Amino acid sequence: xxxxxxxxxxxxxxxxxxxxxxxxxxxxxxxxxxxxxxxxxxxxxxxxxxxxxxxxxxxxxxxxxxxxxxxxxxxxxxxxxxxxxxxxxxxxxxxxxxxxxxxxxxxxxxxxxxxxxxxxxxxxxxxxxxxxxxxxxxxxxxxxxxxxxxxxxxxxxxxxxxxxxxxxxxxxxxxxxxxxxxxxxxxxxxxxxxxxxxxxxxxxxxxxxxxxxxx
Ligand code: URA
Numbered sequence: 629x630x631x632x633x634x635x636x637x638x639x640x641x642x643x644x645x646x647x648x649x650x651x652x653x654x655x656x657x658x659x660x661x662x663x664x665x666x667x668x669x670x671x672x673x674x675x676x677x678x679x680x681x682x683x684x685x686x687x688x689x690x691x692x693x694x695x696x697x698x699x700x701x702x703x704x705x706x707x708x709x710x711x712x713x714x715x716x717x718x719x720x721x722x723x724x725x726x727x728x729x730x731x732x733x734x735x736x737x738x739x740x741x742x743x744x745x746x747x748x749x750x751x752x753x754x755x756x757x758x759x760x761x762x763x764x765x766x767x768x769x770x771x772x773x774x775x776x777x778x779x780x781x782x783x784x785x786x787x788x789x790x791x792x793x794x795x796x797x798x799x800x801x802x803x804x805x806x807x808x809x810x811x812x813x814x815x816x817x818x819x820x821x822x823x824x825x826x827x828x829x830x831x832x833x834x835x836x837x838x839x840x841x842x843x
Contacts (some may be wrong), residue, residue, distance in 0.1 A: 649743035678745035688740030697774035718817035781815025
């Protein structure tokens with residue numbers, strides 16, 4: 629009991645009622661979406677035309693408490709068929725790239741795409757599709773709270789950094805997306821077609837690993 633309470637009690641004025649903290653004004657705002665909401669919302673999404681041609685949405689895969697988050701462009705044919713990102717040829721290379729820095733899909737790593745639906749014929753995503761889909765990615769990032777994002781490829785990098793710069797000019801620096809440190813590297817599908825650039829992707833991963841050690 630505090631001295632003030634003791635005095636009031638002696639005066640026959642106890643107990644002392646205190647007003648609790650006022651309820652937070654934000655009660656009127658709808659709460660931020662959680663995993664349950666977003667895992668229901670993505671497969672149900674019809675916000676852009678891609679829902680008409682998809683087999684299924686491709687949500688993202690991995691450790692929901694991961695320190696590492698890798699972000700690609702959009703599902704391709706295999707991903708659309710199986711519902712998991714990076715499961716085709718590019719995905720095999722991505723798994724090898726992860727192994728090179730002692731990482732493994734699903735273990736402290738989360739993999740997602742900017743778009744959750746496959747653009748027909750793997751065409752480039754349209755600005756409207758990106759605008760409709762990025763809130764899902766932002767929610768995933770907010771829930772995972774990764775320590776580092778790796779944007780893979782020109783499309784993911786340019787979208788997340790609101791830039792039209794090339795991968796070559798964006799590599800080797802630490803940026804931020806939604807407050808999270810972000811670095812840029814080549815897309816695994818690009819590396820399959822441009823083998824000499826694999827060495828640069830390797831350097832990017834070493835840079836990422838060193839950056840992570842400082843976070
Ligand atoms: N390319 C991407 O950007 N994402 C995938 O999931 C597959 C290929």
